[in-house]
Amino acid sequence: MDGPVGGSRASGGNGMVSNQANDTTTVAADDPKQNLNQVINSVQKTLGLLHQLYLTVSSFNAASQLPLLQRLNSLVSELDNMVKLSEKCNIQVPMEVLNLIDDGKNPDEFTRDVINSCIAKNQVTKGKTDAFKSLRKHLLDELEQTFPDEVEAYREIRANSAAEAKRLAQSQSMLPNGDVKVKSEL
Template identity: 75%
Template sequence: MEPSPPHAAAGNGASLSAAASSTSSESGSGSSDEAKQNLAQVTESIQKSLGILHQLYLTVSSFNVSSQLPLLQRLNSLVTELDTMQKLAENCKIQVPMEVLNLIDDGKNPDEFTRDVINSCIAKNQITKGKTDAFKSLRKYLLEELEQTFPDEVEAYRDIRATSAAETKRLAQSQGCN
């Protein structure tokens, strides 16, 4: 897995399965199933490696001379599983934002990244909505003022706009049927 550049972080979620399904859904449904299967295999390999690491911990914490052979066997199985994981991971095209990796390195929950991205999107959405509402109010105010000064021109403008909207709607409906 290669980390994505920091500027690519805004669109990526912290969930690896979500990132894999969004990446694979762009290239078709056949590769989507393949990507999900690859991700499942990598996840299974990670779980196996964690199990082996737990067994190693138990073996090392109660180490004595008789546990040397099981320790070596578990070390060999860990190396084999890590090699398998590396090979399986080559088939997964998942990009993880650097911010997520930095959070993990700092011992923090990567879900914080997702929460921060969502909160940022909400804030930007509210700002954009405020601007849109302000422009709507300005347009309404200008039309009211223009209507008092140029009533005939405003009426012609509204007729043109209604005709244009009806034509756009008709074109959208005819394209929807095709």
């Protein structure tokens, strides 16, 4: 016969889930993380009910008709509860993830592909930045050989400008008593 499904589900000695008030709908509806946890718990409870249904159907006889009907009612009730809970959750799932799931693949592949794509784009951008730095250094070296006085004046102007920008940044972010001021954009 079928036994109780493990975990913290309430079950009787005959493997039946006892009907108890569902307290997941009485929690504050404003906390998105808690709403998501409630949906996850409902999904897990539904999976447990499906497992119990499988056990009941696989060993079905005339005496197990009432437990089967009770489990079907519990499943319908939990699916209804899941729909109500899911209405409070605003989760956007990329279509690519749903397509992967439909194809029977692991959705973690999508995450891995996105991360690999970001790494590749980052490497291309870093390569371009390094190329421009190298070009700038090469141009400054060539200019210094031809116009040494002008390049020296340019470097002094850049150093003074950088020091002034640093001083302004520090003065804007520090209060007179040494605390850091937080910028607020309105």
